[in-house]
Amino acid sequence: MLKAYAWLTFCVIVWGSNFVFGKILVQDFSPTLLTMLRLLFIVLFLLGLFSYKKHFKRVNKSDLLAIFLLGVIGVFINQWSFFVGLQTADPTTSALILATTPIITSVLAAIFLKEKLTLSMMIGSIVAIIGIYLVVANGDLSSLHVDKGLFWIVITMITFAIMIIMTRLLSHRIDPLTITLYSNVVGLIVAIPFTFILDKPLKVSTNMSDWCF
DSSP states (O other), X not given: OXXXXXXXXXXXXXXXXXXXHHHHHTTTSOHHHHHHHHHHHHHHHHHHXXXXXXXXXXXXXXXXXXXXXXXXXXXXXXXXHHHHHHTTSOHHHHHXXXXXXXXXXXXXXXXXXXXXXXXXXXXXXXXXXXXXXXXXXXXXXXXXXOOTHHHHHHHHHHHHHHHHHHHHHHTTTSOHXXXXXXXXXXXXXXXXXXXXXXXXXXXXXXXXXXXXX
8 A cells, every 4th residue: 555655646746747847838839739749758658668568468349449538538638628728727726626636536436436425535525625725825815816728627627537437447457557558549649630730820849948848
């Protein structure tokens, strides 16, 4: 359990940095192009990892549709809506909205995974959201800003919850690394044509520091 919690803590740290780096990058990159580039680097990293570990595994035909939906909804739409939202939404309010993901996930888990939705779980989620609000907003409601970008952040939150549920369902039959690779490959394939359809004009940064992010 200690190892699992350590990995979860690492994930939270990486996840939290998304808001800062994302807000910086959307100033110089088109959102769909940024999504495509991000997924490209993720896929290249995973392919290198799989080659090193010789971990490649086939996916059953019965799971292909679920992998495809996970790649479209949980990867492409999730990443794209996040960057679109950050074009106008501030990172503080975005973080607060995405902090509601555990509640949505708990509800979906109760519906699709038949997990028991306990009162303590709901209270814990609400306390966590209040805690995040006190930290990111410093207890000042005026520091939170509402604009159209927050609509896309809400979409990000919903698709993130869906991704968690779908991954849980698939993990009973497929190992997590395989799910991650194939779903990101699907997300990348979907992102490529949409980059040229949605991003007009196409904006690319020539600043080396932006590419390092």
